[in-house]
Amino acid sequence: MSKEITSREKDYSQWYNDLIIKGGLADYSAVRGCMVIKPYGYALWENMRDQLDKMFKATGHQNAYFPLFIPKSFLSREAAHVEGFAKECAVVTHYRLMNDPNGGGIVVDPEAKLEEELIVRPTSETIIWHTYKSWIQSYRDLPLLINQWANVVRWEMRTRLFLRTAEFLWQEGHTAHATSKEAEDETIQMLDTYAEFAEEWMAMPVIKGVKSINERFAGAVDTYSIEALMQDGKALQAGTSHFLGQNFAKAFDVQFTDKQNKLDYVWATSWGVSTRLIGALVMAHSDDEGLVLPPKLAPIQVVIIPIYKGDEQKNAIDVKARQLLTDFKALGITAKYDDNDNSRPGWKFAEYEMKGVPVRIAIGARDLEKNVVEVARRDTKEKITITLDGLAHTIFVLLNDIQSNIYNKAKKFREENITKVDSWDEFEKLLDGKGGFISAHWDGTPETENKIKEKTKATIRCIPLNNIAEEGKCILTGNPSRERVLFARAY
């Protein structure tokens, strides 16, 4: 093989980095903590974005765009928000450079200091709610259902490509409602949308739940999330949806007159997913040979590779391949014919395996005579010889099968890695062993959650929405508990 990948067993973290870099998804950049999203990675993001965007629009949302910069004072308006976000930020203090009069190249012009510093948005609640104040006067202006696709910056100290970067791409929905009920329904609707996207499109099973106070978004009344399980037994928060109550409306004085002509503060939600989903997708399905991408999101669903000697064989294969490309296109299948003669078939096989292309078709001269091709599926690595008659339809069905198969595989893994635990010893042992989600009783206090985190690095990932009431004793304190919650170490 052309590019070595570290195995998961040897070094899971290095395996992940190898996949991202060697699979051509992203690259490190000259700016600390910021990544370059390469064309193959960006094509994957475009597929995710386009599908999510459709789902947002189908539920009545519109896109808009708000400024990159937030006046520093805005962050202080909402008391909890400032604690959460006014920390590791990129701060713009000046607006001009100049030539150093002492010949030291270009320097910041000390005369061009901003009166108030600007923060590069870590999230946009504040600038958006400042704007909503002038957009909302009456119940007729509600609901306001807006989404933004944007870049945001959080000055993280320890970064990982896609999973935690200083700059990342995301969408942030910010909605305004006349009643608490309507805002709560919206919060759950978007959580459900995220779960549907994760399961149907990413083939990644998720658990929907509500966050404990410790893990709540800064400024939210309630934070909901979808939680996925990675192959190393660590959890990954894949999307969040927040019910913000009237917190931001009060902070930015956004009131409306209702049908009875009474003034009230507006109810709010916000919700987001980011390029972090690419990291989740990679870790959910890939193996030691490279990426495994779900057909519904793969930038290339099928690659066709010719195997030939001499121009005559090549020409015959070309004709067939081009016909297949047309057939695939008609069925909405994205296919690529790689007849680049700079590299050999074996190299290409490894390359597309690395890149996680769901289906590989090899066409040889002898195959053509027999009217067959060799089809290899990336998920199971099975190879089968298939007739060329109706091949596009066969592949169409196969792609659906691959989509289901990788979902089922991930689901099975997830089910095998949710463990009910009732003793502290077992809790610690499991975390240092196979990990996964641990379903355990908790006394409901932030203090206990903090202690558990200090001792084990595990946090409460969520309190599942479909939870069953069950009397029990807290795994750490032995205090009474009414339901189990899901603990895990997390990305």
Added chain:
Amino acid sequence: MSKEITSREKDYSQWYNDLIIKGGLADYSAVRGCMVIKPYGYALWENMRDQLDKMFKATGHQNAYFPLFIPKSFLSREAAHVEGFAKECAVVTHYRLMNDPNGGGIVVDPEAKLEEELIVRPTSETIIWHTYKSWIQSYRDLPLLINQWANVVRWEMRTRLFLRTAEFLWQEGHTAHATSKEAEDETIQMLDTYAEFAEEWMAMPVIKGVKSINERFAGAVDTYSIEALMQDGKALQAGTSHFLGQNFAKAFDVQFTDKQNKLDYVWATSWGVSTRLIGALVMAHSDDEGLVLPPKLAPIQVVIIPIYKGDEQKNAIDVKARQLLTDFKALGITAKYDDNDNSRPGWKFAEYEMKGVPVRIAIGARDLEKNVVEVARRDTKEKITITLDGLAHTIFVLLNDIQSNIYNKAKKFREENITKVDSWDEFEKLLDGKGGFISAHWDGTPETENKIKEKTKATIRCIPLNNIAEEGKCILTGNPSRERVLFARAY
């Protein structure tokens, strides 16, 4: 009418602002020079972006994403580039905020000063060519055809919504080639792509040309542009395509081995259009009643408004309207049925006129009995009564007709406002009068262009690509000239 618009004659600049604000395209923000793009404006941008993106992909380009921040030292690498861009920039100097120990709220943490300041990208040549160094080794890695959709920041002192804002959205193509010829061809190909988009989609005629040295992009060997004419007689640069030679490859040491195994620097292009196009679109076609949008880009192509008394009439109209929506959808026409009963038909008529919706259909109860509707086209304001039989097809044809009509109207205006001028007096008089493009001789020196700019605020917009050689004398100096160039005052 519900919202007053200043007439063009009274105050062209206020007319423009009224359209943007009252048409619901954008809003001012809390951050100096930054705008909020409202849902209607953003939907317009999405339509432009999606079409351009298709055209870029059809010509072999792929999207990627590079960091928002550029290390300050990168700007200095290319001598001309630093002069052009290391001026009015947003400069990030710190990465953390803290609570003021003296109780003054949150302040910048003086301990968290960056070793090297980061510039919020005003354009991305430097960070991208730094990256290309590690992506390009051999001719096999070329051409590299990459585009990025992103936000950029230039700290403009005088801003105008869409036309000149501190932050704006754009795309920037950055390509790398093995030969000068290939890069020059790419430069022209993208100029042609922009011209095609402007004319076919925006219905806005443009002149393709090359820039004089004064107006060249900082770091380019040659800058090409498309230039449009606005209704006040001022020109607007709507897109640029730069042949960068080997300037950035040399600045960032990007070399490749060619087929003969010889090392050479890579040849480059860059090209971009931005949300400024929305400003151009607005000023190219709109009138004193509001926006006039070309059907091919309008977020809503057809609006249907019911006119009724009582539920019985309303129900009958509803049934018909929903049928029409289905018919329109089948033909790919974007239609909206506005049966909101909070506002009256007259208010709605004015509102959609303001928003530039190309076709308005009014359905009354009596019309239904006669199997007709009233159709009003936004461009000419003609109203006609049309049979409901085959209405969707009629509207389909009408939309195409509107698209052609507004293009032809703008083209006629442009043709009437290109004036050949051979004396300085006439040159000045024309600029203070009807304006437009002035085709005049120029001695080819930057000094003369600067003097003309000082005297008249007019600049050379471009030297048209289809220019005819013609001996003459410079309009200012009387020195010999070999061709006419196009002067204008510009946005």
